[in-house]
Amino acid sequence: MTRTGLYAALAPQGVALLDTRHGRGHWRFLDPVGAQLWLEITRGSTPAHAVATLTARWEAKGADAGQVRTDLTALAADLDTAGLLLPAHRPDQRAEQPGVRFAAAAPAGVPTRLAGHAGLFGALVLLRCLxxxxxxxxxxxxxxLPGRAATVAQAEAVFAAVRRAARWWPGRAACLEESLAAHFTAALTCHRVTWVIGARFTPHGAHAWIETEGHVIGQEETDRVWPYMPALKVERSH
Known part of the structure; x- marks a missing residue:
């Protein structure tokens, strides 16, 4: 699929759309009905046909057809105005959620610590200035870049190096900056991790993290409610 700059995280609770075409990116959350409309249109239906199909489906369940049609027509117009009625890239969904490993004070050698500073600098410049x-x-x-997939221990060392480096930089490094910095740091130390941006639905929220060997690395035990569904993954193609 040609990249459009639009990414989607799908769940039974709806769809979260990440638009990366402008600025720092923008999230749009759709409930299950809105997600059905978006899926119908992006699979090839015209907005009018998708509205008619879903209206008939909900009318058969006892809903007021006029109200459903009005609401869906308005939503389709809103999504069209926002440029979101496009096919979105969706990462492959795993049968099982990855394990979540909490942040640890993992040991990191001098090369990894230096790479942590370089990786964080690159991430901050890219995300704050562009x-x-x-x-x-x-x-x-x-x-x-050449390298092998990081083990969990190596990824934890990379993430810990980024956390240490962040203490020396002004401002707060949020999850997006930290995770991208860890992705860069791993590459600079000849390792690979997967950079992931995703969303959750209850409550709505977005998050970014790194993964390796089927584990999410470096999370705060009291800060995040899982699971998050991935919308975008950056990893080496197989």
Whole structure:
């Protein structure tokens, strides 16, 4: 699929759309009915046909057809105005959720610590000074560097190095900056991790993290409610 800059996280609770075409990126959350409309249209139906199909489906369940049609027509127009009625890239969904490993004070050698500073600097410049699409381009470019997939211990050392480096930089490094920095740091130390941006639905929220060997690395035990569903993954193509 040609990249459109639009990414989707799908769940029974709806769909979360990440638009990376402008600025730092924008999330749009749709409930299950809105997600059905978006899926119908992006699979090839016209908005009018999709509205008619869903209206008939909900009328058969006892809903007021006029109200359903009005609401869906308004939503379709709103999504069209926002440029969101496009096919979105969706990462492959695993049968099982990855395990979540909490942040640990993992040991990191001098090369990894230095790489942590370089990785964080690159992430901060890209994410604070440029539109997010440049960060995505840089992250994808690093997947072409030589290296092996990081073990959990190696990924934890990388993440710990980024956390240590962040203490020396002004401002707060949020999950997006930390995770991208860890992705870069791993590449600089000849390792690979997967950079992931995703969303949750109850309550609505977005998050970014790294994964390796089927584990989410470096999470705060009291800070995040899982599961998050991935919308975008940056990893080496197989």
């Amino acid at each position: 539109p997010v699409r440049f960060a995505l381009t840089a992250a994808r470019a690093t997947t072409r």
